[in-house]
Amino acid sequence: MMARMEGFAALGQGLGLRPPFYEAAATGAAPIAPVDWWEVVSENFMGEGGNPRRVLRAARAHRPIVLHGVSMSLGSTDPLDDRYLDRLAALAAEIEPAWISDHLCWSSFGGHRGHDLWPLPFTEEALAHVAARVARVQERLGRRILVENVSSYLTFRHSTMSEPEFLTALTERADCGLLLDINNVFVSAHNHGFDATAFLEAVPRERVGQFHLAGHETLPTHLRDTHDHPICDGVWDLYRHAVSRFGDVATLLERDDHIPPLDELCAELRRAGEVARAALGEAGA
Amino acid sequence: MKLADVEARFYELVTARDSVAATVAAGGPEIRRAVEEMVAGDARLPAIARLEIYADMYFVRIHDVLADEYAKTAAALGAAAFHGLVTDYLDACRPEHPSMREVGTRLPAFLAGHPTTAHRPWLAELARLERARLEMVDSADAETLTLESLRTLRPDRFVTLRLRLVPSHTLFATRFDVVSLWRSDDPGAAAIPDSSPTTLLVWRREIEVLHRAVDGEEADWLRRLASGDVSFAELCDGLGRGRSNEAAAARAFELVGRWASEGLLRADSPA
Numbered sequence: 001m002m003a004r005m006e007g008f009a010a011l012g013q014g015l016g017l018r019p020p021f022y023e024a025a026a027t028g029a030a031p032i033a034p035v036d037w038w039e040v041v042s043e044n045f046m047g048e049g050g051n052p053r054r055v056l057r058a059a060r061a062h063r064p065i066v067l068h069g070v071s072m073s074l075g076s077t078d079p080l081d082d083r084y085l086d087r088l089a090a091l092a093a094e095i096e097p098a099w100i101s102d103h104l105c106w107s108s109f110g111g112h113r114g115h116d117l118w119p120l121p122f123t124e125e126a127l128a129h130v131a132a133r134v135a136r137v138q139e140r141l142g143r144r145i146l147v148e149n150v151s152s153y154l155t156f157r158h159s160t161m162s163e164p165e166f167l168t169a170l171t172e173r174a175d176c177g178l179l180l181d182i183n184n185v186f187v188s189a190h191n192h193g194f195d196a197t198a199f200l201e202a203v204p205r206e207r208v209g210q211f212h213l214a215g216h217e218t219l220p221t222h223l224r225d226t227h228d229h230p231i232c233d234g235v236w237d238l239y240r241h242a243v244s245r246f247g248d249v250a251t252l253l254e255r256d257d258h259i260p261p262l263d264e265l266c267a268e269l270r271r272a273g274e275v276a277r278a279a280l281g282e283a284g285a
Numbered sequence: 286m287k288l289a290d291v292e293a294r295f296y297e298l299v300t301a302r303d304s305v306a307a308t309v310a311a312g313g314p315e316i317r318r319a320v321e322e323m324v325a326g327d328a329r330l331p332a333i334a335r336l337e338i339y340a341d342m343y344f345v346r347i348h349d350v351l352a353d354e355y356a357k358t359a360a361a362l363g364a365a366a367f368h369g370l371v372t373d374y375l376d377a378c379r380p381e382h383p384s385m386r387e388v389g390t391r392l393p394a395f396l397a398g399h400p401t402t403a404h405r406p407w408l409a410e411l412a413r414l415e416r417a418r419l420e421m422v423d424s425a426d427a428e429t430l431t432l433e434s435l436r437t438l439r440p441d442r443f444v445t446l447r448l449r450l451v452p453s454h455t456l457f458a459t460r461f462d463v464v465s466l467w468r469s470d471d472p473g474a475a476a477i478p479d480s481s482p483t484t485l486l487v488w489r490r491e492i493e494v495l496h497r498a499v500d501g502e503e504a505d506w507l508r509r510l511a512s513g514d515v516s517f518a519e520l521c522d523g524l525g526r527g528r529s530n531e532a533a534a535a536r537a538f539e540l541v542g543r544w545a546s547e548g549l550l551r552a553d554s555p556a
Contacts, residue, residue, distance in 0.1 A: 043384045047423025049453070051492040071383035077289040084383045109296040112379040115388065116342055118295065126288050154335035155325045158286050191330075221330050222338070 004247070005177050007144055008099055008209030011064055011250040012036030013269045013276075020259055022055045028062030034266040034273075035063065037098065039252045042069040045095075046087045060095055066210070066252070067097040068179075071113070074133050074147065075106035075120040085140050092141060098250075099209065101146035101179045102137075104130065104167065121156035122166040127173070134174035146209045147171075148179035151187040151216075151225035163188070164202035171207040178203065180246070181212035182239045183231070183254075187223040200242055208246045213239060213272060214254040228257035231268060236275060243279035251276065286323060294323060299340040302376050305333050347375060351389045354419055358396070358412040361472035366401055373399065389416065407461035407478050414463055414496065417455050417487040421494045424453040428552035429490075432545045447514040448541065449551045454488035456499075456507055464498055490548030503540060507549075517541065 014037035017025055024032045038059055045052045059065065071084060092100060105117040120126050138144055149167060161169070171178055180203060189196035215229030231239075231253075243249070251272050255265055298320070301308040309317050317333075326332035348371045352359045359367040378391045393416050396402055397409035429451060438446065462478040464485070469475040484504035487496040499507065506523070509515050517537065524540075525533035544550050 044386075046384060049426030050421075050423035050489060052423050053426075054492065073383075075288075077292055081383055106292060108383075109292050112296075112300075112381060113383060113388075114296070114300065114343055115346055115380060115385050116339065118292075118299075118339065121286070121288065121291055123288070129288060153330075153338040154332070156286075156291060156323060157325050158323075193327075221334070224338075 004206050004249075005144065005209060008146070008177055009250065010248040011066075011098060013272045014039055014063075014066070014250065014252045015265060015269060016040075016068075016252065016254045016256070017055075017059060017065075018256065018259060021262055022051070022059075024262060025062070026055045026058035028059075031262050031266070032063075034269045037064040037066065037250065037252075039066040039068045039254075042067040042088055042091060042100070043071055046091055056095060064098045065095055066250075067092060067095070067100045068148075069100070069102040070115075070117070071107060072102035072137065073106050073108040074102060074104065074137070075118075075126065075130050076108045077106075077129070078108045078111065080133055080136060081108075085137065089141055092143075099146060099177075100141060100143065101148055101210065103148045103150050104170070105150045117150040119150065119152040119154060119156075120166075122159040122161045122163060123156075124160065127161075127166060127169055131170055131173035134170065134176050138174070138176065144176055146177040146179040147174075148181050148212065149184050149188075150181070151184040151191075151223075153191055153222060153224075155192055162194075162202070164199050168202070168204050168207075171204060176207075177209035178207045179210045179212060180208050180242065180249075181214070182242055183212065183214040183216055183235050184225060186232075186235050186238055187216050187225045190223045196238055197241055200238070200245055205246055208249055211239065211242060211246075211249050211251045212254055213251060213268075226257060227254045236271075239272070240275050240279045243276045244283045247283070248276065248280055291323065294319065295336070295339075298336050299343050300375070300379070301340070302372060305336040305340050309333055344371075344375070346385075347371065347380070347388055350385055351392065354386075354389050355392060355412055355415050357415055357467055357469075357472045358408055361405075361408055361411060361466070361475070362401065363473055370396065370399060370401055386419070389419075392416065407463055407466065410459045410461055411463045411466050411472070413457060413459075414467055414485060414487070417457065417485075418494045418496060420455070421453050421487055421489040424489060427451040427453070429548045430545050430550040430552045432542060434552070435541070435545050444516070444518045446517045448510050448517065448520065448544075449514040450507065450510045450544075450549055451488065451551050454486065454507075454511070454549060456484055456486055456504060456511065458482065458484050464496065467496075488547070488549055495547070506540065 015035045017038040017040045025038060045056050103117050107114045107116055107118055167178060185196050185199050213231050214227045215231050217224040217226045253269055298305045298308055309320055321332050324332035324335055326335060351371055374392055374395050378395055380388045393409055393413040396412050402408045460482050462481045466472055466475055466478045483498045485496055486499050521533050521537045524536045
């Protein structure tokens, strides 16, 4: 088996740091015992001061932090936002995150922002464009980043490769890693009618540095990636398969809306640990 | 199809004022054909319905953030009027900043010129107060001068003390008593606020964001402190116009004591 990339340790089970958990994270209090690490949305902590930065500095004293961005807009044909990258680099210099990640998507056009994760066509042109931008970002940040697969609701007719083929080629050309969002694979597989397990099998094993787990909303015509429900059985099954294939990978539970009490999320985190240990045991048997 | 062309067509459709279906219908059969050639659809979800998902998410996400950040203004306007306001705002002021928090930066100024507030001009001032409070949340930190440290200063040091404001503050003029409106549990049902021109001071003390009205004299001095620094002696001199020396000194001590207790003065004010 090829060794995983350096720089992406198996941190255990982490949780997205959201305002209801700020004080527990800052004090390192007992209720956060099951949380091995925190992932924060980078843009929410780019302000100069105040409570967000105070909490982040304090939380960092107790747990590793990962910076997860939503605005790098790696697939946009707009120029990369240098001021944004400067702010991200400054935040990283202060917080010393375990790593930095963003999404395989575009979210800006003509100088305007969409504040969403818009899908790319999987073409050679888009691949060359994104790979060059990821390489530039990595050079600016002085580190390898993880790029996450997004949930999508449409595909482009002129795509010439599958999403796993695109991701595989991207990681090779840009020498970046993958943040494999298991829920996003599940959601997109349903919305586009592909086999989620086959998707996992097609992703390069050594490039996966982190997993995301989350819930979604089931609508009559499609699944919507909402991060406002508990993880469903199908995603747990897919996660089990992912751990069997990719090994002990840092796993993050995302919850952004209808946020339940911390102990409920910690119960999901513990379940993630149990699923991972069982899958690793089976894989090693 | 070139990536730039894909992004241009997608962006135009999902951020349009109207639904994707209405925008495509208005564009005629050529646009419909182009969309169907670009996006794969099926019986369950045709191409336009798939684009509509993105259009809905674009609007709803921004609407919900603005409704949260401008909760009092949204409540005063009512859900339908606020929805209309956001529709017009996004049409006129497309988001330009990578942070979602900056989406609403221009809303108070936009609201001031919006027909919704023609007969309720105080709503733009209420929005400005909400925006100012939001901007203080993660503004720059500074060590503050405490009342206790002031009390330990020798009188000769006190006279030469340079007074400077913390960076996490803002001042702006209002024509209506929007502080009362902001305090109301139901701004939609609240009485029309009094017309009472004043200056509002918004600032952050540690992690708590505060605001209060200031009178004209205090507002003038706060602006001077904000634009540079002022010594305690200069403050006393300035307050002495129309007052006895004793009354001016008493007023200066009152102001400086209040500013220090409220966390408005920087600790690095050189004595």
